[in-house]
Amino acid sequence: MHQLTGLLATNFGSPSGVTTQDHYTRELWRLSGYFSVPIGLLVLGLIAYAVLRYRRRPGDDRKPAQFQYHIPLEATYTIIPLVIVAVIFGFMYSAENHVNKIAAKPAVAITVDGFQWGWRFVYPNGHVQIGTADYNNINTNNDLPVLVMPSNETVQLHVVSLDVVHTFYVKEFLFNRDLIPGINNVFDINVTKPGLYPGQCNNICGEYHAYMRFLVDVMAPAQYKAWYANQPACSITTAGVSAIQKGNCSVINAGSNFSGNTQG
Amino acid sequence: MTLLEQRTSITFEGHEPNLMEIVPGPRPHGILKYVTSTDHKQIGLNYLITAMIAFGVAGLMALVMRTQLIVPNNHFVSENVYNEMFTIHGTLMLFVFAGPFAFAGFGNYLVPLMIGAPDMAFPRFNNLSYWLYLGGFSLLMAGFLTNNGAAQFGWFGYAPLTEAIHSPGPGADLWLAGIGLTGLSGIFTAVNIITTVFTLRAPGMVMFRMPIFVWNILVTMFLILLAFPVLTSAFAMLWIDRHLNGDFFRAAHGGQPILWQNLFWFFGHPEVYILALPYFGIVTEILATMSRKPVFGYKGMIAATLSIGALSMGVWAHHMYTTGAVLLPFFAAMSLLIAVPTGIKFFNWIGTMWRGTIVLNTAMLFCLGFLSMFLFGGITGVILAQPVLDFQLHNTYFVVAHFHYVLLGGIMGGLGGLYYWYPKMTGRKMSEKWGKLGFALIFLGFNLTFFPQHDLGLRGMPRRIETYNAGMGWNFLNELSSIGAYITGVGVLVTAWNFFSSWRKGEIAGDNPWDGQTLEWACSSPPPDHNFEALPPIRSERPVWDANHPDMLTEVGH
Ligand code: HEM
Ligand SMILES: [Cu+2]
Numbered sequence: 001m002h003q004l005t006g007l008l009a010t011n012f013g014s015p016s017g018v019t020t021q022d023h024y025t026r027e028l029w030r031l032s033g034y035f036s037v038p039i040g041l042l043v044l045g046l047i048a049y050a051v052l053r054y055r056r057r058p059g060d061d062r063k064p065a066q067f068q069y070h071i072p073l074e075a076t077y078t079i080i081p082l083v084i085v086a087v088i089f090g091f092m093y094s095a096e097n098h099v100n101k102i103a104a105k106p107a108v109a110i111t112v113d114g115f116q117w118g119w120r121f122v123y124p125n126g127h128v129q130i131g132t133a134d135y136n137n138i139n140t141n142n143d144l145p146v147l148v149m150p151s152n153e154t155v156q157l158h159v160v161s162l163d164v165v166h167t168f169y170v171k172e173f174l175f176n177r178d179l180i181p182g183i184n185n186v187f188d189i190n191v192t193k194p195g196l197y198p199g200q201c202n203n204i205c206g207e208y209h210a211y212m213r214f215l216v217d218v219m220a221p222a223q224y225k226a227w228y229a230n231q232p233a234c235s236i237t238t239a240g241v242s243a244i245q246k247g248n249c250s251v252i253n254a255g256s257n258f259s260g261n262t263q264g
Numbered sequence: 265m266t267l268l269e270q271r272t273s274i275t276f277e278g279h280e281p282n283l284m285e286i287v288p289g290p291r292p293h294g295i296l297k298y299v300t301s302t303d304h305k306q307i308g309l310n311y312l313i314t315a316m317i318a319f320g321v322a323g324l325m326a327l328v329m330r331t332q333l334i335v336p337n338n339h340f341v342s343e344n345v346y347n348e349m350f351t352i353h354g355t356l357m358l359f360v361f362a363g364p365f366a367f368a369g370f371g372n373y374l375v376p377l378m379i380g381a382p383d384m385a386f387p388r389f390n391n392l393s394y395w396l397y398l399g400g401f402s403l404l405m406a407g408f409l410t411n412n413g414a415a416q417f418g419w420f421g422y423a424p425l426t427e428a429i430h431s432p433g434p435g436a437d438l439w440l441a442g443i444g445l446t447g448l449s450g451i452f453t454a455v456n457i458i459t460t461v462f463t464l465r466a467p468g469m470v471m472f473r474m475p476i477f478v479w480n481i482l483v484t485m486f487l488i489l490l491a492f493p494v495l496t497s498a499f500a501m502l503w504i505d506r507h508l509n510g511d512f513f514r515a516a517h518g519g520q521p522i523l524w525q526n527l528f529w530f531f532g533h534p535e536v537y538i539l540a541l542p543y544f545g546i547v548t549e550i551l552a553t554m555s556r557k558p559v560f561g562y563k564g565m566i567a568a569t570l571s572i573g574a575l576s577m578g579v580w581a582h583h584m585y586t587t588g589a590v591l592l593p594f595f596a597a598m599s600l601l602i603a604v605p606t607g608i609k610f611f612n613w614i615g616t617m618w619r620g621t622i623v624l625n626t627a628m629l630f631c632l633g634f635l636s637m638f639l640f641g642g643i644t645g646v647i648l649a650q651p652v653l654d655f656q657l658h659n660t661y662f663v664v665a666h667f668h669y670v671l672l673g674g675i676m677g678g679l680g681g682l683y684y685w686y687p688k689m690t691g692r693k694m695s696e697k698w699g700k701l702g703f704a705l706i707f708l709g710f711n712l713t714f715f716p717q718h719d720l721g722l723r724g725m726p727r728r729i730e731t732y733n734a735g736m737g738w739n740f741l742n743e744l745s746s747i748g749a750y751i752t753g754v755g756v757l758v759t760a761w762n763f764f765s766s767w768r769k770g771e772i773a774g775d776n777p778w779d780g781q782t783l784e785w786a787c788s789s790p791p792p793d794h795n796f797e798a799l800p801p802i803r804s805e806r807p808v809w810d811a812n813h814p815d816m817l818t819e820v821g822h
């Protein structure tokens with residue numbers, strides 16, 4: 001019995017996330033597993049059985065059956081999948097509402113700008129973290145731009161593209177959201193586990209797409225407060241190749257300096 | 265009636281009908297025949313061979329990519345070359361190989377034969393379709409010869425990355441023109457095949473006696489007519505943006521990049537079924553013949569195909585769940601619903617094998633490969649159809665694994681079709697020994713390549729990245745995947761060798777080597793010009809079987 005519940009609680013290979021929302025994602029993933037593993041095995045089993053059982057062997061003079069229709073059977077395997085699909089949809093619908101919920105008053109709101117090929121994180125007080133990776137060596141994390149945020153609080157991210165389509169993606173958040181010129185995308189994230197998480201652009205955006213990485217540094221709220229208080233308004237922390245921009249505050253309103261253009 | 269009865273006196277086993285020459289005198293052969301022929305069989309072969317060449321070229325690109333990814337922080341090719349590789353690999357595989365191989369190659373060759381027609385409705389138009397298609401293939405390849413290289417933005421070329429300012433140079437234009445030409449070719453083929461099916465069916469061949477393959481091709485052709493013009497229009501708009509300073513997709517000038525995504529996927533999802541349905545048809549034919557049974561649930565099968573076609577027009581935004589700009593529940597519900605007719609097909613396939621006498625030859629093995637892989641790809645499809653799960657898995661290697669299972673499942677069916685109809689096309693069989701070896705290598709290699717990619721996706725590896733950090737936990741799985749790709753490559757070589765060497769040396773097959781059921785087995789192998797000298801009476805959807813096995817007719821009722 002214990003083993004059985006152990007099996008039922010399996011994540012079917014999915015990693016566990018670090019946010020309050022990821023719970024819904026994993027529930028849904030498990031639910032899909034409960035349906036698809038037995039169905040997959042059933043269909044595969046029927047195929048294997050049919051092939052092995054009805055295979056023609058040498059000296060076999062069976063006559064093949066010549067039936068063609070069996071309406072009750074056909075109706076059954078139309079209706080049961082319809083019901084299953086409806087159930088999956090029901091669970092999905094309620095999970096979706098939780099995952100996409102937006103708080104009216106988030107604890108922190110940060111703007112995330114993507115450009116070819118780096119990130120800019122703008123805080124309410126005007127503090128800016130900006131940077132691109134080292135294009136020569138993907139094995140170093142030194143120069144990556146860092147998104148700092150508090151744990152156990154609702155953080156609202158406003159994702160904006162300064163040039164082409166990018167996607168904000170952090171594996172541990174179990175979440176992707178696109179940065180599309182002309183579209184305002186906002187989502188909430190509430191990370192329960194402080195730590196350092198790698199993130200990466202997840203939509204082909206040109207030559208150095210693979211290098212468009214960043215780090216998320218999630219701190220306990222008190223620690224975050226201390227960090228935030230230490231960041232003077234309109235300061236810039238640069239990283240990577242855009243070190244030229246150090247100390248140039250005008251950049252906040254001119255992302256074009258980094259992408260070459262904002263035309264799209 | 266008397267006419268029909270007279271016809272039954274023809275025996276169809278081992279019988280060699282006299283060739284019916286319409287035009288007396290010498291006929292073109294060799295290269296001249298290849299260039300000028302309006303015969304649907306020759307054009308079908310042209311498509312099949314050209315598509316296989318495209319498969320080889322795109323396959324080499326896949327091996328370049330897998331070699332680049334075999335270890336982290338690799339510098340086998342540069343970023344730009346890698347981006348060219350996946351863009352042209354995907355484009356060739358979809359627009360030049362997988363689609364045309366089935367709907368234009370097998371479609372051309374088989375549809376007239378299966379409905380008892382002498383040729384396509386518009387034979388010269390058919391010839392033009394092929395040359396447009398070859399032109400498209402050439403333009404796509406020509407991108408590599410230009411100074412900025414071929415297109416580098418992926419097969420769905422999201423604006424504004426495709427705008428002149430971000431993708432300068434003729435590579436992107438050649439990509440637009442190349443796909444545009446293959447699209448036009450597809451539209452022409454669709455017009456041709458639809459007309460053929462509606463007007464050239466033999467007496468007795470009513471719609472509900474057409475083989476499932478013909479039904480699936482017919483629905484595919486309607487999908488082409490609905491989808492490709494939208495793609496062509498989107499390409500025209502992008503061309504205007506690139507060269508005439510248009511603003512369709514340029515946000516800074518009031519354009520809407522998201523419009524591109526909607527237009528593209530409005531084409532793109534039906535395209536997925538344009539790629540899949542013909543292979544469903546191929547597999548259905550092979551399963552029925554090799555089990556020596558009628559297709560189980562024939563009419564339900566057709567209903568399933570029609571509803572897949574209809575639903576596929578309303579699910580495009582499931583590729584755009586993460587844009588935050590689509591109505592999630594609607595597209596999720598429609599996408600999940602497609603699982604139902606697909607499931608019906610699976611059970612019908614099982615029903616077709618049930619209580620048959622199954623011949624487990626290479627063609628049948630490839631069909632089983634199709635069934636198992638498509639099943640798996642279908643299940644991961646139901647997972648990705650749920651927006652919440654897609655938020656997690658979107659654009660990761662999980663998606664790469666999913667669509668390769670679906671597509672290569674289809675290709676397995678296509679290879680089965682090659683083994684199955686090769687005797688009809690050449691009069692000879694492909695070697696079973698090499699065939700089984702090729703199957704084993706491809707099946708093993710394929711699963712080794714793509715199964716680990718599900719896990720890679722769950723571990724957060726994005727698609728379309730040229731290299732990756734060594735500390736992400738992706739190294740071992742990528743290594744497995746690359747080794748699998750090399751094994752697949754060997755399997756493809758074995759199969760190709762079998763294909764070409766059997767052309768002259770294969771075992772003589774005779775007209776109806778598999779005890780086939782549908783009309784193409786009623787003419788000689790290869791069929792003469794204008795196909796049929798005489799037709800058996802068509803009283804069910806398997807006229808040749810009825811003629812050869814009057815004691816084993818389809819049971820009526822249930
Ligand atoms: C052994 C066979 C194959 C191998 C090893 C292979 C490998 C690959 C690889 C490495 C990628 C790039 C993934 C990425 O960087 O995101 C890719 C993408 C792709 N492949 Fe394949 N592939 C194979 C067969 C096929 C077939 C048969 C088809 C279609 C019929 C196909 C269609 C695609 C498509 C559409 C893409 C996406 C291209 C893009 O991202 O724009 N592949 N494949
Ligand atoms: Cu990117």
Ligand SMILES: [Cu+2]
Pocket residue numbers: 532533536579580582583
């Ligand atoms: Cu789709």
